[in-house]
């Protein structure tokens with residue numbers, strides 16, 4: 001194998017396509033029914049062939065798994081089911097050898113209640129010998145459990161309060177998520193140092209960065225929502241200074257599920273930076289909403305509402321991830337619409353969102369899957385694909401919490417879909433076996449052999465995206481038209497202008513586009529090179545089939 005080390009460019013993340021996966025459910029190397037690092041290492045050629053640039057691995061740390069690993073019991077270890085630290089090092093070396101970068105998931109806000117810090121903290125502020133218990137102050141405690149009453153509850157289906165009484169300690173501890181995840185006390189500088197120590201540990205091993213989990217919630221203050229506080233930003237800037245000073249070229253990606261005006265603050269400023277990337281949460285539900293409404297106005301409005309970001313900044317865009325399709329960043333009316341449109345079965349709802357995968361959300365409709373991918377890959381931001389969506393995997397509503405969208409990767413039609421040599425009922429989650437989405441029908445091997453498959457289509461789109469840097473770096477300009485079912489925009493980078501036209505309606509649509517800024521230019525399809533009529537002074541007429549899209553290059557004089 002050629003040694004294709006990742007590109008040395010410091011802003012590599014601006015043109016990267018990311019791929020999110022869980023080691024536990026991707027590939028099992030030792031046949032125990034649980035995915036592991038050796039299994040993942042064995043599938044790196046697939047990921048390289050698909051055409052992604054950076055893997056984002058869900059939490060791999062030792063954990064009691066009460067929140068799929070977001071309940072960390074040791075920041076410096078590997079969960080024994082997933083392999084050893086040596087297995088991790090081999091995996092990272094092999095990924096880098098294939099030109100793939102890897103980021104981890106740093107769960108900053110909280111630990112597992114099983115973490116030794118919390119177990120020590122429960123002994124109270126003072127130890128039996130009268131000395132202070134330094135670990136007590138690693139967490140946020142109260143004698144009454146009444147403080148910070150303005151903070152919302154995030155896991156609304158399971159939690160009734162952000163405080164839980166710890167019987168051993170006789171005090172209440174603060175938790176923004178499950179009660180099994182006590183929040184760390186970021187007013188304690190030792191806690192900040194511990195997290196920075198964890199960051200250094202993995203970056204010293206060569207990791208390319210972190211997605212940083214749940215960053216808005218680090219600090220609590222009375223009479224506030226306890227989200228996005230200035231003191232929280234100050235701590236995050238401290239993390240960034242460590243990365244820039246000691247690990248230039250590594251990435252910090254913020255998971256801040258917030259409105260545009262708040263999320264943009266997580267980039268920091270040119271001179272006092274925070275994150276290189278932030279997820280664009282608000283645009284995601286509007287992609288789905290626009291399909292059902294056959295009206296793309298909300299996409300344009302939310303994109304127009306995104307403030308400018310510092311020169312180093314880049315958005316992260318996505319269609320689905322390991323959580324529910326979150327509906328926190330929509331209005332109450334929009335949320336009601338989304339539930340009615342996409343969650344007809346009550347089991348599909350969880351907390352403030354919908355726990356379904358991409359293909360079932362879109363009725364397994366190939367045209368809609370292509371349309372949303374085509375828009376995702378063309379909008380500003382670095383796209384993040386969720387494992388299995390490239391082959392159209394389904395979900396399992398009988399699994400609890402968000403685990404229905406976390407079933408094993410489907411590699412072939414053999415035992416347990418090629419995920420494991422163990423039988424399906426011995427796997428961590430059972431592989432999907434139903435006739436529509438099951439591994440007998442939906443799997444990598446079958447799609448690799450079919451030039452018309454979704455997998456092959458996704459891979460070709462990634463090739464096209466890579467061949468046209470305007471997708472990664474271009475300025476966005478929406479094109480006016482007389483038909484809101486069409487989302488039309490240009491991406492301009494240097495002399496290159498790309499034109500994207502996407503029909504969100506389930507019927508053929510005609511529209512006239514205002515391309516007056518491009519008179520004299522000839523649109524040419526990126527795939528196939530077909531020439532369209534030259535843009536003239538008059539509105540540019542287009543006819544679009546249902547859920548059809550075009551990726552075009554505007555060539556010729558301006």
Ligand SMILES: OC[C@H]1O[C@H](O[C@H]2O[C@H](CO)[C@@H](O)[C@H](O)[C@H]2O)[C@H](O)[C@@H](O)[C@@H]1O
Nearest residue numbers: 067070154177213214255257323324326
């Ligand atoms: O570690 C706790 C949780 O942190 C992330 O949560 C995010 O997802 C939530 C929905 O599941 C969302 O409501 C919240 O705003 C986010 O911070 C992580 O992605 C979760 O898997 C995890 O449970």
Ligand SMILES: [Ca+2]
Nearest residue numbers: 028030034036
């Ligand atoms: Ca295993």
